[in-house]
Amino acid sequence: xxDLAISVSSGTxxxxxAPRRWRERAITKLIQLNAWLALAAIALxxxxxxxxxxxxxxxxxxxxxVGWSRLFLPQHYGTPAAPLPYVWQPVSTEPxxxxxxxxxxxxxxxxxxxxxxxxxxxxxxxxxAEFAPGWVRETVKPAVELLAxxxxxxxxxxxxxxxxxxxxxxxDFDYRLNAVNAGIALGLAVIPIIYTVCEDALGAVPRGLRxxxxxLGATRAETAWRVVLPAALPGIFAGCVLGFGRAxxxxxxxxxxxxxxxxxxxxxxxxxxxxxxxxxAELAEVVFGSPHYRVxxxxxxxxxxxxxxxxxxxxxxxxRLRRHLTGxx
Amino acid sequence: xxxxxxxQFDRSLRWLTALAAIGILGMLAIMIGQIAYHGWEKIxxxxxxxxxxxxxxxxxxxxAIFGTAALVLIMTVFVTPFGVLAAVYFSEYADRQSWSxxxxxxxxxxxxxxxxxxxxxxxxxxFVQFVGKQVDRxxxxxxxxxxxxxxxxxxxxxxxxxxxxxxxxVEEALQAVSQSYREASYALGSTKSxxxxxxxxxxxxxxxxxxAILAVSRAAGEVAxxxxxxxxxxLPHLPTKLNDQFMELGYHIFILSTQSPDVDATxxxxxxxxxxxxxxxxxxxxxxxxxxxxxxxxRRSV
Amino acid sequence: MVTATTDREFPLLRTAVRERPAAxxxxxxxxxxxxxxxxxxxxxxxxxxxLDIYSRQITAIIGxxxxxxxxxxxxxxxxxxxxxxxxxxxxxxxxGHNLLAPDVDVVTLRRRVGxxxxxxxxxxxxxxxNVAYGLRINGLAANAGERAARVExxxxxxxxxxxVKDRLRKSALTLSGGEQQRLCIARALxxxxxxxxxxxxxxxxDPISTAKIEDLIFELKSRYTIVIVTHNMQQAAxxxxxxxxxxxxxxxxxxxxxxxxxxxxxxxxEDYITGRFG
Numbered sequence: 001x002x003d004l005a006i007s008v009s010s011g012t013x014x015x016x017x018a019p020r021r022w023r024e025r026a027i028t029k030l031i032q033l034n035a036w037l038a039l040a041a042i043a044l045x046x047x048x049x050x051x052x053x054x055x056x057x058x059x060x061x062x063x064x065x066v067g068w069s070r071l072f073l074p075q076h077y078g079t080p081a082a083p084l085p086y087v088w089q090p091v092s093t094e095p096x097x098x099x100x101x102x103x104x105x106x107x108x109x110x111x112x113x114x115x116x117x118x119x120x121x122x123x124x125x126x127x128x129a130e131f132a133p134g135w136v137r138e139t140v141k142p143a144v145e146l147l148a149x150x151x152x153x154x155x156x157x158x159x160x161x162x163x164x165x166x167x168x169x170x171x172d173f174d175y176r177l178n179a180v181n182a183g184i185a186l187g188l189a190v191i192p193i194i195y196t197v198c199e200d201a202l203g204a205v206p207r208g209l210r211x212x213x214x215x216l217g218a219t220r221a222e223t224a225w226r227v228v229l230p231a232a233l234p235g236i237f238a239g240c241v242l243g244f245g246r247a248x249x250x251x252x253x254x255x256x257x258x259x260x261x262x263x264x265x266x267x268x269x270x271x272x273x274x275x276x277x278x279x280x281a282e283l284a285e286v287v288f289g290s291p292h293y294r295v296x297x298x299x300x301x302x303x304x305x306x307x308x309x310x311x312x313x314x315x316x317x318x319x320r321l322r323r324h325l326t327g328x329x
Numbered sequence: 330x331x332x333x334x335x336x337q338f339d340r341s342l343r344w345l346t347a348l349a350a351i352g353i354l355g356m357l358a359i360m361i362g363q364i365a366y367h368g369w370e371k372i373x374x375x376x377x378x379x380x381x382x383x384x385x386x387x388x389x390x391x392x393a394i395f396g397t398a399a400l401v402l403i404m405t406v407f408v409t410p411f412g413v414l415a416a417v418y419f420s421e422y423a424d425r426q427s428w429s430x431x432x433x434x435x436x437x438x439x440x441x442x443x444x445x446x447x448x449x450x451x452x453x454x455x456f457v458q459f460v461g462k463q464v465d466r467x468x469x470x471x472x473x474x475x476x477x478x479x480x481x482x483x484x485x486x487x488x489x490x491x492x493x494x495x496x497x498x499v500e501e502a503l504q505a506v507s508q509s510y511r512e513a514s515y516a517l518g519s520t521k522s523x524x525x526x527x528x529x530x531x532x533x534x535x536x537x538x539x540x541a542i543l544a545v546s547r548a549a550g551e552v553a554x555x556x557x558x559x560x561x562x563x564l565p566h567l568p569t570k571l572n573d574q575f576m577e578l579g580y581h582i583f584i585l586s587t588q589s590p591d592v593d594a595t596x597x598x599x600x601x602x603x604x605x606x607x608x609x610x611x612x613x614x615x616x617x618x619x620x621x622x623x624x625x626x627x628r629r630s631v
Numbered sequence: 632m633v634t635a636t637t638d639r640e641f642p643l644l645r646t647a648v649r650e651r652p653a654a655x656x657x658x659x660x661x662x663x664x665x666x667x668x669x670x671x672x673x674x675x676x677x678x679x680x681x682l683d684i685y686s687r688q689i690t691a692i693i694g695x696x697x698x699x700x701x702x703x704x705x706x707x708x709x710x711x712x713x714x715x716x717x718x719x720x721x722x723x724x725x726x727g728h729n730l731l732a733p734d735v736d737v738v739t740l741r742r743r744v745g746x747x748x749x750x751x752x753x754x755x756x757x758x759x760x761n762v763a764y765g766l767r768i769n770g771l772a773a774n775a776g777e778r779a780a781r782v783e784x785x786x787x788x789x790x791x792x793x794x795v796k797d798r799l800r801k802s803a804l805t806l807s808g809g810e811q812q813r814l815c816i817a818r819a820l821x822x823x824x825x826x827x828x829x830x831x832x833x834x835x836x837d838p839i840s841t842a843k844i845e846d847l848i849f850e851l852k853s854r855y856t857i858v859i860v861t862h863n864m865q866q867a868a869x870x871x872x873x874x875x876x877x878x879x880x881x882x883x884x885x886x887x888x889x890x891x892x893x894x895x896x897x898x899x900x901e902d903y904i905t906g907r908f909g
Binding site: 020023024027028030031032034035036037038039041042044045048049051052119120121122123124126127128130131132136139140142143144145146147149150151152153154155156157158160161162188191195219220221222224225242245246248249250251252255256276279280283284296297300303304307308310311312315 | 335336338339340341342343345346347348349350352353354356357360363364411414415417418419422423429432433435436437438439440441442443444445446447448449450451453454455458459489492493496520521522546549550551552553556557579582583586587596599603606607610611614618
Binding site for chain 1: 756767
């Protein structure tokens, strides 16, 4: 347990007084118990979100309205108002609960965010790690941390009020608030985490490798391209995975900037509704315990599990990078 | 491949990547610039200390500031002790090879990655619906006091959200404490808890402060977790009891941006509120960085 | 493999040296340093060094730690350029051309003057790709066949071919420390440099690997001009033809190894060699 071996408990010249030993043990136990707090929190989140969602699948009232098939499979609605087989419209005479428009919306916004953020963040990380002089590095890193400190509601505000107008002026979209608008703002939110992880990965490549490459006559760019980047690849990938996870779970930006229309289409210039924004937008209006309420919690449960898996994968990749670069050498 | 071509590649890559860095910095500057430019004129003492009037088109945002402050204060009271104890475990008590250490570490990392809306659901499903209802049942015989959105539940939800922030910060500070302090203490016959709580932790206090400040900064900006757990748009009075609802800066910005009947009239106010929130966040982060830098400087001279 | 003989012993060092043929009468100077000085910002690291490196000979640079031996070595292939705030004056002539001149292409220079480092630093790539790296970036092989041939030749020269010929595609990180260093030597040799700089190539290795590396260096002498920095005087005496002694950035004396170790001209050299300091 302790890496300091000098113990004052039994085995030395004097036996420690019993009350002291007991108190010591109690404190240690307390601390060890507390360590499980984070785990307990995750477990509680899982349990209490599931608690509200799972009755969906056995409550008769909910079953009548919603089921796995309704959520995922194409439905046939008799009305001309819902021509597509995937519709999310829980508040209507015939409630429709297809999750597909929401999945699609989330995917569209996240794709745009990643396409926008990942190359920018990676390139900037390569610049600060391989080319930039010291003073530039000391400016860019704090700036990115500044960006990381932006509350997402501020980014959402910016996208809603400012960015949307600029995009409208430049491209004249049909919808002022659309996937592109939300995607770019989301990208801004995700840039810091991708940048930080990539920069760490590039920095973890030992200097000796760069020196060996330079000594063979390679330029800085060649060294970066042929030696450093390939070596740091797992970390870079992990950064993208973590960024992706963050993008999927982000709520306020998409809530404010995407138009919040659950449209099922592949167009990026139309309004979209993401999974997280759906919860945020509709939970305030639902009846407690209703099928709609339960579906929203189910969406939350799906989001929770998915981001948990993504984050675990990202962390595992980073650990592997560390071993790959140092453990076996 | 000629040397000239290779030089060209070198130059191109340099420029391309530099452009990316400049691009990011540029976007940051544009955002800050826009917000500051449009919001600056509205920031007056009156703005910061008066209540909103005329349907949020005039007046000030004091209740939102007060609500935010109260919220993060309560949160800090809860998150700091638990976060510090957990950090103490990771830094001082844990056996790095053991399975339980790795699980605990993974749990903290995973907690940091949970989407904020899921925290909102957690706050609703656990604190409001479960804990709140239990409290009502035991203390009030079922009457509705705590089984509804309240500032205490919002604060606790945010405490869970910012727990990883505190843990990481405090652990870093504990690790930075020189081993010689511990050795000297042990050599004088201290028990482990005495070494940790009387010697190491006091030495790492700036780190604890940093952790708390970063947690506050993070929490002040989070809106999704408190959407259903206590935040309100317009309240006639300030929160005075733990089961009151409250106004909050981030929530205010959200509602003002999306549900205001007259967006143009509220725009100046909106920009100003955003500027206030942004400045608050930056100041807190800057404070944390300064404290951390001073901590490192002091450490070097020891 | 040339075995060490004991017929020439250095009483001051109590070590044996290899028998070597009588030095050719007219030796060609491959690299010449003339009044070379170097500063790291305000701190002067090298002061007025003038030294000749002869073709196809092994020149050792010895001195206590911090005396500037590595700095001087790294100046010969302008690796110091990569450190910000470095200034130099004087000349370093490679076959008559001053390699400090602003119009010198550093990339080409480093192909002609190769370097092996103290810590083996193979790339996290396959053994083959490590050795082929210099060939690829410099475009030195017309096709894959030629590349493979040159990789094999380099590994042969580095006395590593037999050990790795069946696992060329395996990661270089699976090799032992001594093997990794020989791989780094092969990697440097693949581009066929004229001069090979070695910065304490064996100091991170165990004694057996060290002996192997020393044998290798001695064999390479017939094709390459070698400059080796070492803090191990016995190693310098065993391996080198010429030795230069540096102290606090200054060249105290240099000359034929045999003469320098037997009858050092400067008292400080003698003190260092006999272990009175450093």
